Amino acid sequence: MRVTWAAAALRLDDIGHVFRSRGGERTVALGGVSFAVDPGAVVALVGPSGCGKSTLLRIAAGLQIPSDGSVTIGGEPVSGPNPAVGMVFQRPALLPWRTVLENVLLPADVRGRRDQAAQREAADLLDLVGLAGFAGHYPAELSGGMQGRVGLARALASEPSVLLMDEPFGALDALGREAMAIELQRVWGGRQPTVMLVTHDVEEAVLLADRVLVMTPRPGRISADLAIDLPRPRTLDLLTSDAFVGQTVAVRAALRGPVGPAAG
Numbered sequence: 001m002r003v004t005w006a007a008a009a010l011r012l013d014d015i016g017h018v019f020r021s022r023g024g025e026r027t028v029a030l031g032g033v034s035f036a037v038d039p040g041a042v043v044a045l046v047g048p049s050g051c052g053k054s055t056l057l058r059i060a061a062g063l064q065i066p067s068d069g070s071v072t073i074g075g076e077p078v079s080g081p082n083p084a085v086g087m088v089f090q091r092p093a094l095l096p097w098r099t100v101l102e103n104v105l106l107p108a109d110v111r112g113r114r115d116q117a118a119q120r121e122a123a124d125l126l127d128l129v130g131l132a133g134f135a136g137h138y139p140a141e142l143s144g145g146m147q148g149r150v151g152l153a154r155a156l157a158s159e160p161s162v163l164l165m166d167e168p169f170g171a172l173d174a175l176g177r178e179a180m181a182i183e184l185q186r187v188w189g190g191r192q193p194t195v196m197l198v199t200h201d202v203e204e205a206v207l208l209a210d211r212v213l214v215m216t217p218r219p220g221r222i223s224a225d226l227a228i229d230l231p232r233p234r235t236l237d238l239l240t241s242d243a244f245v246g247q248t249v250a251v252r253a254a255l256r257g258p259v260g261p262a263a264g
């Protein structure tokens with residue numbers, strides 16, 4: 001397996017986004033979001049439902065052009081879908097007529113090079129996400145959580161410099177999420193892409209991230225940027241430590257905001 005992929009810095013400058021409906025209604029989804037992520041760092045983005053997290057991720061991926069502001073990856077402006085970016089969607093959107101292995105080979109097919117190295121890499125990635133025995137299965141034969149893992153393997157198969165993940169464990173129960181979070185560190189550990197993870201789960205954010213960015217309700221802005229100073233590799237034992245609990249308390253306080261309790 002390849003040892004290192006070059007992680008790239010991700011930078012968002014003053015991103016604003018307005019959706020316009022056909023009836024002319026405006027939804028201001030994002031207002032002035034700026035932050036930078038160092039190469040190889042893991043940032044988690046938390047915020048209430050509807051605050052623009054998915055929109056921000058799609059903008060970072062080049063899947064949505066922002067109304068305002070700019071995105072750069074490795075210093076290069078992002079103006080459309082970018083081969084340096086791997087994206088794990090909320091719903092994995094696997095191709096139902098392709099086997100698990102063939103879904104992971106999709107990025108290789110798109111680049112027109114499904115060679116032996118690509119086949120080996122796809123098999124390695126399935127092994128890494130714990131699905132070595134399911135290569136020949138079809139997506140419909142897998143649980144939601146397993147489908148999510150295939151989505152992750154597929155995103156990694158494109159050898160991303162930046163990995164963007166939108167609530168990738170939504171289909172898992174709490175225990176499954178924690179276990180997957182631990183496994184993810186192993187996946188990242190060998191590859192070190194720059195990671196931006198969207199989650200509404202504060203424990204998951206603190207467990208995985210070097211930094212947690214807290215967003216306000218719509219229009220989404222960054223209201224807090226908290227360094228997560230916990231040793232790596234993070235383990236499940238950490239979940240009950242005072243240091244971990246203290247960090248989650250700080251994130252929850254930032255989510256509530258400065259002016260009294262907020263919904264969500």
Ligand SMILES: Nc1ncnc2c1ncn2[C@@H]1O[C@H](COP(=O)(O)OP(=O)(O)O)[C@@H](O)[C@H]1O
Pocket residue numbers: 019020027029047048049050051052053054055056218
């Ligand atoms: N394609 C779209 N057209 C119109 N409004 C949208 C669209 N996508 C998202 N929105 C609106 O933008 C806001 C932010 O949405 P989203 O980024 O999905 O939030 P989150 O992921 O934080 O729940 C919401 O009010 C949502 O209804």
Ligand SMILES: [Mg+2]
Pocket residue numbers: 053054055
């Ligand atoms: Mg979302």
